[in-house]
Amino acid sequence: MAPRDDTTLMRSYSRLKLRFRIWADTRKEPRDIRRRQAERFEDIVSFARDESEFYGSLYEHLPESLDDLDDVPPVTKSELMANFDGWVTDPEVERDELEAFVSDPSNRAEKYLGRYLAWRSSGTSGEPGLFLHDQYAITVYDLLNAIRGQGNQFLAELPPSDRMAAVVATGGNYATETQMERIRQKSPLHARKCRIYTVDQPTEELVAKLNEYRPGIIMGYPSAVRLLAEQHRSGRLLADPDVVVVFGERLTARSRRQISDAFECAITNLYGASEFTTIALECPSGNLHPNVDWVRLEPVDDEYEPVEYGEPSSSVLLTNLANRVQPIIRYDMGDSISLHPPNCDCGSSLPVLSIKGRSGGILRFAAGQSEEVTVLPRSIEAAVDSDESIGRFQLIQTAEDELTVRFDVRTDADRNAVWSDVRERLQAKLRELGANGVEVVRSDRPPGADSDSEKFQLVQSRVA
Ligand SMILES: [Zn+2]
Known part of the structure; x- marks a missing residue:
């Protein structure tokens, strides 16, 4: 049996071993991936029960050894936020201090307490949230992106002169903003090659700035990129990207067509959230594959009962299997999704996910x-x-x-x-x-x- 991750918050791990495990698991049978998920789910439930006051009391009535993992009660963002100090497992984390930390734009690329990435949620659920991620979890998100995402393959082929523009929500230390800023601060070269533009500005101003910068890569919400595609077609936007990366909203077939017709370039889609940044990544066959060995997704109806494969859910319960500083277990995300069994031309053993509802109308x-x-x-x-x-x-x-x-x-x-x-x-x-x-x-x-x-x-x- 593979050694289980050790049981403390500050796990020691080898990045190379973690990389190998993610690479090797990508090729396993669906059954092995489900087993990996079940083991990690049990680990995080038992860790949260011991180390988080909030989960300790929520799980009080549960038997010591769980026969049915679905007995673990679901939680909502408002419930967790209302019990913030008891939710986190590091006693040094203080909500007021953290609020102040994420409200200060100069902290965008810094780690809270020198060890956690922190951001606010940008409100796709209509409710504010504060999220912390430990070093192990950050490594998992980065490796999933690098190993299973197409983004890196595209990036490898880009001319070295290409610049990247991210058109995202800013001013709140949100997840994407924070991660882009981390890239920018690596070196002056990175800072020149990567810029952040707020979606919160008049279209003409945004177009004028992008005309000056001429990015080869454009990243952003589908609605924002579609708007830029229209601007390009009409001759106002001169930027002509080699690659477009979209995330944060549902990418409809129509938006994809409009974007690819206008820019005539590769588009890659990913599904992430403040709670787990790389939930699903798009494969070369155009399907979104959720990383179910690291994030458990349960599409449910209004009563939190599971919905069948292929059926649209009312919401989805998400469990982050990598992050311990702020355990997220059977958490009501609010997104409507459907899951389909693994069966994709690309050969992936991971299921296929489609997103039904998320904000996105222009x-x-x-x-x-x-x-x-x-x-x-x-x-x-x-x-x-x-x-x-x-x-x-x-x-x-x-x-x-x-x-x-x-x-x-x-x-x-x-x-x-x-x-x-x-x-x-x-x-x-x-x-x-x-x-x-x-x-x-x-x-x-x-x-x-x-x-x-x-x-x-x-x-x-x-x-x-
Ligand atoms: Zn595929």
């Missing part, structure tokens, strides 16, 4: 007499996301000049007061992006999936 508003103004989901999400008293929310464009907001408030908050703040912030943001005269309307329906499409989208357009 909104187009009529802007007075001039042409339409395009607004990317992340830029208006952020205007609502920063409000502590708001719970879940949803932004729906309901007319050429109308944005409807569905929202929940925290139990002790005044709904009318929250609404007046949220409306003001959204209006200010829309004006800043050039969408003048858009009416921001309140809905009394709670955020949620719509019966006709059965998927939850944080930002969407109902305008043809």
Whole structure:
């Protein structure tokens, strides 16, 4: 039997051995991969039970040896965030200190307490989160990317002069922003070859900056890259990338076609989250393969009951099998996905994943007499996301000049007061992006999936 990982938070490990294991497991039978997952799941449950106060009391009623791992109760982000200090397994981690740490932009490439990567979540679930990753977990994410991702093969063929532009949410020490900054700070050369652009700016400004930089690689959310593809087709964006990497939202077949028609280049897709940065990577056959030996994904219905292979889920329970400083076990991610059995032309033994619902609609508003103004989901999400008293929310464009907001408030908050703040912030943001005269309307329906499409989208357009 393979030696089990040692049981402490600060695991000692050999990077080369870990690399070999990930490489070798990629070629194993599906049965062996499932066994690997089950062993690691048992390890993290037992570690969390012993080392995290929160899980210790949550699991109190569970028998010492678990016959059925599905008896482990699911958790939500709000539950974990409400019990933050008892959730983490390192007693030196303090929430207030960590909040201050991630709020300071100069810490983007630094490690909290000198040993943990830390970031905030950028709100795809409509609720703020704070995440920490230990060195072992970071190594696993990096190696998965390097060994199983196509990105590295593309990168190997790129001309050395190629520069990389990431078009992402910024200003909150978010996961992608933090990781890009880590690359930039490796050397002055890295800093010149890699730049971060915020999605939160008017399209013309973004296009002008990219025209000056001329990146060979463009990374970003599908909605942002699609917008750039349109700008390229119309002759405004001169950048002509060799490779496009998309993540963070669902990549629809239509978006993929529009992007590849415009840029005529390779597109690679990955599915990651603040909770686990490389959940699934795209193979040369165009399928997303989740790294189920390191992240357990359970597509579930509204009652947290498993859904069949191929069926769209209401949510997905994620377990991070690599990270111990902040155990994430059967955690309700909110994304609608479906899993299919391993059966791909590329020969991978990993299952195939498709994403059904995640924010991603570009909104187009009529802007007075001039042409339409395009607004990317992340830029208006952020205007609502920063409000502590708001719970879940949803932004729906309901007319050429109308944005409807569905929202929940925290139990002790005044709904009318929250609404007046949220409306003001959204209006200010829309004006800043050039969408003048858009009416921001309140809905009394709670955020949620719509019966006709059965998927939850944080930002969407109902305008043809
Ligand atoms: Zn494949």
